[in-house]
Amino acid sequence: xxxxxxxxxxxxxxxxxxxxxxxxxxxxxxxxxxxxxxxxxxxxxxxxxxxxxxxxxxxxxxxxxxxxxxxxxxxxxxxxxxxxxxxxxxxxxxxxxxxxxxxxxxxxxxxxxxxxxxxxxxxxxxxxxxxxxxxxxxxxxxxxxxxxxxxxxxxxxxxxxxxxxxxxxxxxxxxxxxxxxxxxxxxxxxxxxxxxxxxxxxxxxxxxxxxxxxxxxxxxxxxxxxxxxxxxxxxxxxxxxxxxxxxxxxxxxxxxxxxxxxxxxxxxxxxxxxxxxxxxxxxxxxxxxxxxxxxxxxxxxxxxxxxxxxxxxxxxxxxxxxxxxxxxxxxxxxxxxxxxxxxxxxxxxxxxxxxxxxxxxxxxxxxxxxxxxxxxxxxxxxxxxxxxxxxxxxxxxxxxxxxxxxxxxxxxxxxxxxxxxxxxxxxxxxxxxxxxxxxxxx
Ligand SMILES: Cc1cc2nc3c(=O)[nH]c(=O)nc-3n(C[C@H](O)[C@H](O)[C@H](O)COP(=O)(O)OP(=O)(O)OC[C@H]3O[C@@H](n4cnc5c(N)ncnc54)[C@H](O)[C@@H]3O)c2cc1C
Numbered sequence: 001x002x003x004x005x006x007x008x009x010x011x012x013x014x015x016x017x018x019x020x021x022x023x024x025x026x027x028x029x030x031x032x033x034x035x036x037x038x039x040x041x042x043x044x045x046x047x048x049x050x051x052x053x054x055x056x057x058x059x060x061x062x063x064x065x066x067x068x069x070x071x072x073x074x075x076x077x078x079x080x081x082x083x084x085x086x087x088x089x090x091x092x093x094x095x096x097x098x099x100x101x102x103x104x105x106x107x108x109x110x111x112x113x114x115x116x117x118x119x120x121x122x123x124x125x126x127x128x129x130x131x132x133x134x135x136x137x138x139x140x141x142x143x144x145x146x147x148x149x150x151x152x153x154x155x156x157x158x159x160x161x162x163x164x165x166x167x168x169x170x171x172x173x174x175x176x177x178x179x180x181x182x183x184x185x186x187x188x189x190x191x192x193x194x195x196x197x198x199x200x201x202x203x204x205x206x207x208x209x210x211x212x213x214x215x216x217x218x219x220x221x222x223x224x225x226x227x228x229x230x231x232x233x234x235x236x237x238x239x240x241x242x243x244x245x246x247x248x249x250x251x252x253x254x255x256x257x258x259x260x261x262x263x264x265x266x267x268x269x270x271x272x273x274x275x276x277x278x279x280x281x282x283x284x285x286x287x288x289x290x291x292x293x294x295x296x297x298x299x300x301x302x303x304x305x306x307x308x309x310x311x312x313x314x315x316x317x318x319x320x321x322x323x324x325x326x327x328x329x330x331x332x333x334x335x336x337x338x339x340x341x342x343x344x345x346x347x348x349x350x351x352x353x354x355x356x357x358x359x360x361x362x363x364x365x366x367x368x369x370x371x372x373x374x375x376x377x378x379x380x381x382x383x384x385x386x387x388x389x390x391x392x393x394x395x396x397x398x399x400x401x402x403x404x405x406x407x408x409x410x411x412x413x414x415x416x417x418x419x420x421x422x423x424x425x426x427x428x429x430x431x432x433x434x435x436x437x438x439x440x441x442x
Contacts, residue, residue, distance in 0.1 A: 002027050003349075003359060007160050007171040009147040011037065012047055014321025014338035015177030016129045019139050020067045021342045022175065025349040029139045030169060032162070034146035037130070041078070041123040041246065047179075049329065051295045052209045053241050053253035054122035055088075059430025060336030061118050063343055064129065072118070074128040079246030080120035087223035088117050091278040093230065100226070100331065101380065101428060102414050108425065115425065119223050119243045121251065125335075150174065150187040150317070157187075157316035172316060173359055175345075177338075179322040185305075191314055196305040199378075201393040203328045203385040204300055208262035208269060209253040210293030212285060217248050220284055230277040237388065238262070239330075240273060242281050249291060252281065255330050258390040261296070269294045301393065302328045302385070304378055308371035313363045318345065318370075325374040328385055333377040336430040344369035376427045376434035379403060402434055408442045 006026040008019045011033040019031040035046035043050040056064070064071055072082070081087070086107035089096045098104045098115070108115045118125070134141055142162075151159035151168045161168040176184045188195055214220065224243030230236050237260040245251045254262035254272055262272045273282050304325040307313070321338035348365050352358075379399050383406075385391045396403070406424065413421035423440070426432040 001353070001356060003353075004028070004172045005030070005170060006173040006175065007032065007169055008175045008177055009160065009183055010177035010179055010181075010321075011130065011141065011143075012177060012179050012321065013126065013129070013335045014179070014323075014342070015175075016126070016133050017064070017067065017339050017342040018175045018177055018320055018345065019133050020136065021346040021349075022173070023136045023139050024346070025353060026173070027138060029136075030171070031133065031139060031141045032145045032147055032160070033141075033143050035143060037143045038123070041121060041127045043123055047122065047126070049297055050122040050126070051293065052122075052207045052297055052329065053243055053251060053332075054120070054125060054335065055243075055332040056118040056125065057332055057336045057429045058116055060339045061116060062431065063336075063339040068129060068132045070132060071128055074131070075118060075120055075124065078124055078128070079248075080118060080124055080128075081223045081244055082116060083119050083223035084116035088119065088225070089222075090226040090228050091280060092228045093277045099425065099428075101384070101424070102410050104413075104421070108421070115429070119245065121245050124246055147178065147183055150183075150190060150314075152191060152314065155191070155312075155315055157314050173362075174317050176317065176319045176323050177321050180326060182319070182323045184317065184319040184323050187314070187317065193314060194310055194312060196307045196310055198306065199304050199394040199396070201302045201328070201382050201385050201391065201395075202300065203257060203302055203381075203391055204259065205255065205257045205328050205330060206261035206299065207253055207255055207297045207329065208264060208294045209251060209297075210266075210269060210295070211245075211291040212250045212252060212288040213248065213291050214250060214284070214288045216287060219287060220244065220250070225280070227276045227278050227281060235260075235275045235277070238272065238276060240276055240281060242284065250284070250288060252285070254294075257388060261298075262294070264294050264296050266290060266294065299329060302326060302378070302381055304371075304374055306371070308368040310367070313367070315360060315363070318363060318366055320345070320370065324370055325378065327377050328381045331377070331381050331384065333381070333430060337373055337377055340373040340430060340433075341370045344373060372433055372435065375399065375402075376432075377430065379406070379434060380428055399434070402437045405437045405440055405442050409440070
C-alpha cells in the first residue's frame, strides 16, 4: 500500500530526483517550482548556477541512470557528452592528471568501474530529467507556483500554501528542495522550532562563464579539461575549465578565489585565461567567437546545516539537496549528493512500506542518513579549500580519523596502489559514502 500525497517544493536536481523516488511510494506527488520553466534547455532565474559548468560525477550518474533509464540516451541525442576514462582531465604545469585530488598521469580504465562523468549544460541535464518526471502518471507539476507558508496541525505538516493562491495544497509529506532559498529554515521559524546549527567554510569562490563557438569544431576533440591553479607565483588562486557542450559550443568556466575573481568583461576574461599556468585554453579561444556571457556567480561559503543534530522536528517535512548542504561548486559534487540523499529516502520509505508503518518519525531516520551523504564531499571540499592560504571557517575536526586514513590512502594511490586509488576515487566520485573508510585499517 502506498502513502497518500506528497509535495516537493523546488524542481532543481534534488526536487526532480525526489519526485521520481516519491512516485514509487505515494499515490500522488505534486512538484512545485516558482519559476516559469522553459520547454527547451534554457537558463532560468531560480537556478542561476545554470550558466556554469555542471559535471555529473559517476555516483550521481549511476543513480540517475537507474531512476531514469532513458536519461543517457536523451542526453546523447541532444549533444551531452560522456567523458571517460580519458576525455576529461586536469592540466597542470606537470602535465595531464585524471584526478583532482592527486597527480594521476594515466586514465583509470578499470572496465568494471569506468570513471565515467557526464558533461553538458545544466539546463540540458535538467530538461532531460524533467521530461521523464513530467511523464510519470502519478506526478503533477505546477510551475510559477511559489511555496509560501507551511500548513500545520500541532507538530504535523499538512500542506503548503502558494503565494497568491488562497487554497493551500494538502500533503502527508512535504519535501523541501528549494535549494539556497531554503524554505525549511523559514518554516521552522514559523513553527517556533529549533534551527539547525551550521558549519561553514569561507572559500570566497567565484565562477565566471561564457559560451564560445569554435571556428573549427575539430580543433578540440576530447570532452574537456580543467586547468588547476599554479602552485606558486602571482596566480595561485586561479583556474578554469573548457568543456564541449551542446550545439558544438565550448563552455568556458573560470574560477578564482579569495578576492582574485575572474572579470566579467570579455577582454578581462581572456586576459585572466592568459595568466593560467597552461596555455591550451588561450590557444583554443584564439579561434573561437563569443556566443554568450561572461556571467559571474559568487559563492562566498560552503554551508552544511546540521539538521541531524535536532532532537525535535515537524512531522511530515524533510529537507534535501542544497537546503541541507551547499558545497564549493569547484569540485562538482552537489547534484550527486542530492541524488544520494534521494536514494536514502527511497530506502527508508521502502522499509516502512514493507511493514505498513506510518510516516511518523521519518525525519528521525532520514536526517542522519541525509547528513551522512554530505560527509565525504564536505571533507574533500574542505581539504582542498583549506589548502589555499586565506580560507577560514570550520575545518572538519570531527572527521580527523577519516582524514588521516584518506591522506595515507591518497599517498599510496600516488605510488600506484590501485586498491587504495579505487577506494579514494569511489568516495570522491560519490559512489561510496565516507563511512566506507570506517573498516579500513591503515
Ligand atoms: C555555480 C555552481 C556550479 C555548480 N556546479 C556543479 C557541478 O559541476 N556538479 C554538481 O554536481 N553540482 C554543481 N553545483 C551544485 C548544484 O547546482 C546543486 O547542488 C544541485 O543542483 C542541487 O540543488 P537543489 O536541487 O537542492 O537546488 P536548486 O538547483 O537551486 O533548485 C532549487 C529550486 O527551487 C525553486 N524554488 C526556490 N524557492 C521556491 C519556492 N518558494 N517555491 C517553489 N520553488 C522554489 C527554484 O526555482 C529552483 O528550481 C553547482 C552549484 C553552483 C552554485
